[in-house]
Amino acid sequence: MRFLRRSLTGVFLLAVTLVLLAWAGSLVRGAIVAKMNQEPRSFPQRERVLSVNFAMLDPQTIVPELTAFGELRSQRTLDLRSATGGIVEEVSDALVDGGTVIKGDLLLRIDAAVATAALDRVRADLQDAEAELRDAERAFVLAEDELTAARAQSALRDQALARAQDLAGRGVGTTAAVETAELASSSAQASVLTQRQSVASAQARIDQATTSLARQRINLSEAERDVSDTEVYAAFDGQLSNVTLSAGGRVSANESFAQLVDPTQLEVSFRVSTSQYARLLDERGQLVQAPVTVTLDVSGLNLAGTGKITRESASVASGQTGRLLFATLDTALGFRPGDFVTVRIDEPALENVALVPSTAIAADETVLLIGDDERLHVGQVSLLRRQGDNVIVSVGDYAGRAIVAERSPLLGAGIKVSPIMPEGQEIAVLEPEMLRLDPDRRAKLIAFVTDGRMPDDVKARILAQLEQDEVSSETVERLESRMGS
Incomplete structure (x- = not known):
């Protein structure tokens, strides 16, 4: 009996356990079905609002500034050369690199012994030429006197011939006397011809002596110039560079021993692109004399000078592009030839334009306008100039509007934004259509x-x-x- 009772109790407990498991499974299945058939929960979504910086399209007149880089050079640069050779006897104390000289200062003197001896010889030859000319002139005077006497003698002979012929015609004279008078007259005429040749020879001698004298005077001038060339003087006020000479050295003819530079008359040469060059032309196609500003950064201290464009290169060098321009500086304190400087040129003024950050304009020249309900709207503008980190754009119909100053991929048309407004400014919104x-x-x-x-x-x-x-x-x-x- 005890075994049967225990067996029935175990069967009862097993049945209860199975019933509880079935009931639990039914509850789990019902919960899963209810969960699957349940409508999805919807949470309220809030529109994302982005904060942006903005810039105003305020129409104004702006003078664009073109930036280029150039090199300074002096408008007056002279290579100092020795016209004659020899030993350097004297050198100026200023004949050193960086030495300052004034126009007319003696820079060096070369030994003039050879040139002086040559000058003395030329002077002696000149005296000989002058003596020869005087002798030729005296000989010419004598030749003319002899010619006069010969002509007088010939006239007398002609008269004697005429008398002899007259006597012979009257039957008083003889034929032999007439012939003798004719021979004497012919001889006198021959003497006149000889004296005329002597006068011509004397005149030719004078011409030769005059030519010789002119040559000797030319030689004298050259010799005097050779003597003066032994001294070299400064042609203008300036500074010396590339000095390669000292006292006691030997210099040859046409040897360059220094360079004289005028640091006060500077100009800058710089290259611009063809499009930039086109903006510097007037309506006649001529280059305008635009003002320029030249700066040189020296350890944080900027040296500045002003000037204006004066000319352009006649041709484009091989392998180069754009145009090479030249500007003369009015003020150039602290600058020196060879400095690499920054050149800023003022272009013709642009009207009804605005200066905005370059990050505000896209590659297709569009901007994001802040429109109705602080939403963005795409606007089309024209990019005119780039000025460093800023750009100059045409305002057009968007005068006084606000645009996004810094675009990003998250911003686009229809996006709601929260403009970060500087104090004291208001945004002019675009009224929607x-x-x-x-x-x-x-x-x-x-x-x-x-x-x-x-x-x-x-x-x-x-x-x-x-x-x-x-x-x-x-x-x-x-x-x-x-x-x-």
């Missing part, structure tokens, strides 16, 4: 919003806008773009 919808179009938009998965407050706000007579074009475009997607 309003549309009057036909009933079918309005019904489609209302159905799309009603069936859409939007927060209830957003649905209510959009439906309230769609029930108005006129609806914002931005709202309509945004909803229709989502309907198409």
